[in-house]
Every structure is written in C-alpha cells, then in structure tokens.
Amino acid sequence: MAIRSRRTCAVLLILFAFVSQIAFAQAQPKLSVHWEELTAADFREGIRRSQGTCLLPFGILEKHGPHLPLGTDLLDVRYAALHAAEEEYAVVFPEYFFGQIAEAKHEPGTIAYSRGLQLALLQETTDEMARNGCKKILIVNGHGGNEHLLPYFAQTQLDKPHDYVVYIFDKRAPDAGGPPKKSSGPDWHAGESETSKMLVARPDLVHQDRAGGESGADQARQKIPEDLYTAIWWYTRFPFHYSGDGSAATKELGEFQMKWWIDAVVRSIRAIKADDVSLKLQNEFFEKSTHPLETQP
Numbered sequence: 001m002a003i004r005s006r007r008t009c010a011v012l013l014i015l016f017a018f019v020s021q022i023a024f025a026q027a028q029p030k031l032s033v034h035w036e037e038l039t040a041a042d043f044r045e046g047i048r049r050s051q052g053t054c055l056l057p058f059g060i061l062e063k064h065g066p067h068l069p070l071g072t073d074l075l076d077v078r079y080a081a082l083h084a085a086e087e088e089y090a091v092v093f094p095e096y097f098f099g100q101i102a103e104a105k106h107e108p109g110t111i112a113y114s115r116g117l118q119l120a121l122l123q124e125t126t127d128e129m130a131r132n133g134c135k136k137i138l139i140v141n142g143h144g145g146n147e148h149l150l151p152y153f154a155q156t157q158l159d160k161p162h163d164y165v166v167y168i169f170d171k172r173a174p175d176a177g178g179p180p181k182k183s184s185g186p187d188w189h190a191g192e193s194e195t196s197k198m199l200v201a202r203p204d205l206v207h208q209d210r211a212g213g214e215s216g217a218d219q220a221r222q223k224i225p226e227d228l229y230t231a232i233w234w235y236t237r238f239p240f241h242y243s244g245d246g247s248a249a250t251k252e253l254g255e256f257q258m259k260w261w262i263d264a265v266v267r268s269i270r271a272i273k274a275d276d277v278s279l280k281l282q283n284e285f286f287e288k289s290t291h292p293l294e295t296q297p
C-alpha cells in the first residue's frame with residue numbers, strides 16, 4: 001500500500017511539473033529575437049526578457065572572391081547572432097553594414113562609407129538602441145576590416161557619459177580544432193573557412209565551382225619590415241580581394257566553425273547579462289572625470 005501511494009505521489013508530482021511547465025510556457029509566449037518583427041508591446045517585453053541586452057551584428061558589402069556573395073559577412077554574422085539569441089534571448093538589431101571597407105573600393109559592389117559617417121552612424125545607432133532600453137549592447141563583428149574601427153569606437157564611449165555599455169565580440173572561428181584544413185597559407189577572406197561557413201548559412205549562394213577562377217594567394221609585393229603599417233598593405237598582398245582557397249571548403253568545417261561561433265556568442269550574452277560591474281564602474285568613472293583634481297588614489 002505504502003509503495004503504491006508513493007508511486008501515485010510521484011506520478012502526481014510529474015503531472016504537476018508538466019502542467020506548470022505548460023502554464024509557464026503560456027505565460028512566456030515565444031518572442032521573435034528580430035527587432036523589426038516585434039510589435040511595440042512585444043518589444044517592451046523583449047527588452048525585459050533580455051535584461052536590456054541587445055545584439056548588433058555588423059556585416060559589410062564587398063567582393064568575396066569569385067564565388068561568394070557581396071553580403072557574405074552580413075549573412076554569416078546574422079546567422080550566428082540570430083541562432084545565439086534564440087538560445088539565450090536577446091533582441092537583435094536589423095541588417096547593419098556601414099563599416100570600414102576602403103580597401104575594396106576598386107571592386108564592384110563595395111559600399112564604403114566615409115570615416116566620419118561610420119563613427120557617427122554607429123554612435124547614433126547605439127545611442128538610439130540604448131534610448132529604447134538596450135543598456136548592454138553587444139556588437140558581433142562579421143567583417144575583418146572592422147578590426148580597428150570597433151575597439152576605437154568602444155574606447156571613445158568614455159569621451160562623454162553614456163548610460164549603457166558597448167561590448168565587442170570579434171572572432172569568427174576558434175584558433176584550433178575541428179576538421180583539418182586542406183588549404184595552406186593565409187585563409188583570411190573568401191577562403192576555406194569563410195566559404196565553409198557560407199555552406200552552412202546560405203549554401204544556395206555559394207558558387208564553389210568558380211572558387212578557382214581567381215588567385216587568393218598572398219602576392220607579398222610590399223618589401224618593408226612587418227612592424228610598419230600602411231593602408232595599402234592588403235592590396236599589395238591580395239589585389240583580387242580574395243585570400244585563401246574557397247574550393248577547399250567543406251560543410252563539415254563550416255558546421256564546426258559556425259557552431260563554435262554561435263556557442264561563443266551565447267557565452268558572451270550570458271556573461272554580459274551577469275555583468276553588474278561595467279556600468280557601475282563606468283558611471284563612477286564619469287562622475288570622477290567631472291572633478292579630476294579631487295580624485296583620490
């Protein structure tokens with residue numbers, strides 16, 4: 001008898017857990033992670049649910065070898081960011097591709113905004129996001145040419161008080177691991193890695209049969225010491241705006257790298273939600289910066 005009633009008890013408990021899970025799911029209706037798909041009221045709920053954490057996936061429009069679409073960086077970064085936000089809720093800003101790409105102005109389809117506009121537009125975009133409740137903004141970078149722009153943008157957030165924090169995530173593949181690569185040398189643009197990821201994000205837009213039509217080899221034409229930097233360095237090495245070999249791409253490598261990218265963004269969102277230090281100390285910093293002579297060690 002005792003065993004029987006214990007069993008009944010267990011069944012009832014499981015039933016209760018199941019019913020309360022359904023009730024919870026009904027109380028928490030599924031919300032889109034796409035900013036542009038939310039109604040105004042759902043947007044308010046999205047900001048609450050994301051704890052004010054919003055993503056700004058940053059792409060570009062530029063040639064990607066002879067075989068990938070101009071929007072490769074935008075399509076890839078949105079694939080990673082949207083999948084990450086589905087796993088760990090965050091509101092994702094619409095298509096953004098207003099970055100640094102002066103070095104590809106000689107190729108068709110490149111949209112290269114001026115330096116001032118890149119910074120001004122990004123500032124107004126994050127300001128507007130924050131005005132709408134995004135107090136923690138994660139810029140997920142999908143474009144290598146933004147590697148200096150974004151840290152500089154983040155640094156300049158200290159030039160005047162902000163009631164939000166900008167975080168940058170600028171990595172698209174792990175340093176090691178996964179299926180061994182077939183190509184050798186630099187694999188920096190439209191090569192094996194990037195083409196592999198596009199085979200996951202938008203395989204319908206990959207023309208892999210054309211990947212060997214141009215050379216993505218390093219032409220190493222600039223003979224100056226490595227620690228001297230020039231703007232023309234990329235063109236001297238990769239004049240066709242292609243670095244690596246897209247014909248070596250595989251879906252397996254793409255799946256490995258894309259999974260790593262999504263997981264890494266999920267980890268970043270979780271860490272940012274838990275971060276109660278950055279904004280607090282940023283505010284303390286701004287307050288002290290109004291009276292530096294009184295700042296005590």
Ligand SMILES: [Zn+2]
Pocket residue numbers: 064072073142143144189190194
């Ligand atoms: Zn790219």
